[in-house]
Amino acid sequence: MGVVINPKHLSKYGETKEEQYDNILKSDPTLVKFTQDAKRETGVVQYNNYQLITERMYGTNWLLIGDAAGFLDPIFSSGLFLAIKSAFTATDAICEGTDAAFKQYQKMEMHELKVWQKLVNTWYSGGLFTLMTVGKERMDTSFGRFIGPHMQRHLTRIFTGEAVYKTYSRGFLRFILGPMIRMMKLGRLHNRNISDLAIK
Ligand SMILES: Cc1cc2nc3c(=O)[nH]c(=O)nc-3n(C[C@H](O)[C@H](O)[C@H](O)COP(=O)(O)OP(=O)(O)OC[C@H]3O[C@@H](n4cnc5c(N)ncnc54)[C@H](O)[C@@H]3O)c2cc1C
Structure with missing residues (x-):
């Protein structure tokens, strides 16, 4: 079992990484149900950056x-x-x-x-979440019906690796994650900031 957490929050769970890990598990009611009779068998390994x-x-x-x-x-x-x-x-x-x-x-x-690093960053920057959040409410409008199928085709191709090397698909992804979200905000189609949903 692993935990992904903003390091700023770690200190409130204890001093050592073992204390922090054990206390994080105890702090979540759902995890408590699964782990109350469990015993940690090993030490805790911490990674600060995978990339x-x-x-x-x-x-x-x-x-x-x-x-x-x-x-x-x-x-x-x-x-x-x-x-x-x-x-x-x-x-x-x-x-x-x-x-x-x-x-x-x-x-x-x-x-x-x-190329892949840029794609991966769309997840951590919050861009993809923002697109999903603002898009969900707009799919049933003429704008959504116009852009939806195109988005579906290119996003699926990109994230399965098929179109990751296609300049058009990557440019389209940049457009929908940046200018399009900003234009939708100007047109009052949503009220979100990309950074609201960023994984920091
Ligand atoms: C938590 C986690 C989840 C992941 N999930 C996914 C996923 O869902 N999908 C996906 O595509 N990728 C995933 N990955 C990434 C994927 O596992 C790796 O990118 C992939 O295994 C890399 O393959 P590799 O052959 O380069 O290295 P490895 O698979 O690490 O192979 C290297 C091998 O070399 C051996 N070795 C090391 N040193 C020596 C030595 N001195 N002598 C002899 N042998 C040695 C190691 O024991 C190992 O078997 C995940 C990675 C992590 C950490």
């Missing part, structure tokens, strides 16, 4: 793929996709065996990770 993109991905007799090259996020299921894709691209570079091929591998891998 890491390596600056250098190859050298003499070594090359990084998958999480070793870059890990972004557990939520979007990008990890397995990127690990497998980078393995295929790396195989091509190894078969070619030139410095140019390895350099190209690193460039592509870096680009790929940056």
Whole structure:
């Protein structure tokens, strides 16, 4: 069982991470029902940041793929996709065996990770939640009926990885998460701030 929490709130649950973990479980009535007779068997492991993109991905007799090259996020299921894709691209570079091929591998891998990082950030910035919240109330209007199917098609394609490399789909995502939400606010179609729903 794990907890994702803003570090600012941790100190009120105790001093050590074990105390904090145990007290967080005790503070939630639903979790208490499941954990009241339970005993923690291990220590508590704390991660402050999962994200890491390596600056250098190859050298003499070594090359990084998958999480070793870059890990972004557990939520979007990008990890397995990127690990497998980078393995295929790396195989091509190894078969070619030139410095140019390895350099190209690193460039592509870096680009790929940056593209996914932007997508992942739409979740943590609150942009996606805001879109969902304001969109829910507007789907049954002429505006919603116009943009809804287009949004559904491109968002599904992007988040399954199919259209993540398509400039139009990424541009469309930027538009609906930024200018469109702002324009809807100007048109009094909602009264939300993106930061209201950000995961900080
Ligand atoms: C909590 C969490 C949830 C996740 N959920 C998802 C998800 O739902 N969908 C998704 O796609 N991704 C998810 N991921 C990410 C995904 O698990 C990883 O991105 C993916 O497993 C990376 O594959 P990899 O082969 O690069 O690394 P790994 O799967 O970590 O494989 C590396 C292997 O190398 C071994 N190893 C390490 N050091 C040595 C050594 N010195 N000698 C020999 N072997 C060694 C390790 O034991 C390990 O088996 C999640 C990650 C986390 C942390």
